Amino acid sequence: MEITFDCTQCGRCCHDLRLTLSVDEAQVWAANGHQVDLLAEGWAWADDADETDPAIQWRKATTIPAMVGEVPFRINLRLVARHEGPCPHLLPDMRCGNYKARPRICRIYPLESRPFEAMTPEKRRCPPEAWAANLPVLERDGGAAAPEIRTILTEHRRAMIDDVNTKARLAAALDFTEAALAGEGLATCAPSPSEFLAALDLAQAGKVAAHERWRIITNRETTRAMLADLDCPVRLVATGYGFLSAFADEG
Ligand code: SF4
Numbered sequence: 001m002e003i004t005f006d007c008t009q010c011g012r013c014c015h016d017l018r019l020t021l022s023v024d025e026a027q028v029w030a031a032n033g034h035q036v037d038l039l040a041e042g043w044a045w046a047d048d049a050d051e052t053d054p055a056i057q058w059r060k061a062t063t064i065p066a067m068v069g070e071v072p073f074r075i076n077l078r079l080v081a082r083h084e085g086p087c088p089h090l091l092p093d094m095r096c097g098n099y100k101a102r103p104r105i106c107r108i109y110p111l112e113s114r115p116f117e118a119m120t121p122e123k124r125r126c127p128p129e130a131w132a133a134n135l136p137v138l139e140r141d142g143g144a145a146a147p148e149i150r151t152i153l154t155e156h157r158r159a160m161i162d163d164v165n166t167k168a169r170l171a172a173a174l175d176f177t178e179a180a181l182a183g184e185g186l187a188t189c190a191p192s193p194s195e196f197l198a199a200l201d202l203a204q205a206g207k208v209a210a211h212e213r214w215r216i217i218t219n220r221e222t223t224r225a226m227l228a229d230l231d232c233p234v235r236l237v238a239t240g241y242g243f244l245s246a247f248a249d250e251g
Pocket residue numbers: 013014015019087088089090091095096097098099102103106
């Protein structure tokens with residue numbers, strides 16, 4: 001199975017996005033005065049999770065353990081470059097003004113950066129002509145066709161594992177202790193670039209300890225009631241500042 005592709009330089013993927021960054025990439029992004037957000041989602045973590053399953057191993061390696069009330073959770077923390085409208089590096093002719101130093105996620109696109117997730121051309125922003133059959137092979141049998149892109153993917157995924165503890169301390173330094181329920185949305189923390197860099201300094205120096213106790217925020221009354229029944233600390237919020245929702249507000 002092959003997927004063919006060539007970038008048309010339409011620039012759509014450089015607008016209105018949240019680009020997943022490693023800690024090192026986020027530090028550079030914020031040092032240039034650009035916005036970096038920290039996002040959090042959590043899964044209740046059963047004692048009997050099958051840890052021989054590679055997908056479970058990946059989830060465990062890229063999340064931190066936490067308690068929500070008396071329920072064990074795993075919390076995934078994601079650093080993202082956020083821009084409404086064009087990326088601050090996008091040039092008027094839709095070329096990248098940061099091409100040599102652009103984050104790995106920009107080099108990977110439109111391939112899927114997460115393991116165990118298939119890349120679906122229909123879900124990408126690239127126009128139909130970018131996928132014409134006579135173009136170079138982008139993906140073969142679910143993997144990147146080009147060795148250099150495979151290397152970048154490996155580095156990106158490695159950073160998602162290696163950065164886990166620094167991101168946990170960063171969340172603590174930002175006093176960010178709320179996560180969305182995975183699949184429902186993402187809790188968001190949006191410090192200014194200078195606040196972000198100061199908190200990251202503390203996290204990298206190990207001057208702050210990761211939070212063990214987290215709360216859940218949700219915009220669905222059914223979820224709030226279900227978690228409250230389990231004595232989990234939970235707060236009903238509206239979609240908007242602090243919460244990106246996959247569902248309409250309820251309750
Ligand atoms: S860094 Fe470059 S490639 Fe990445 S979103 Fe910005 S303009 Fe696009």
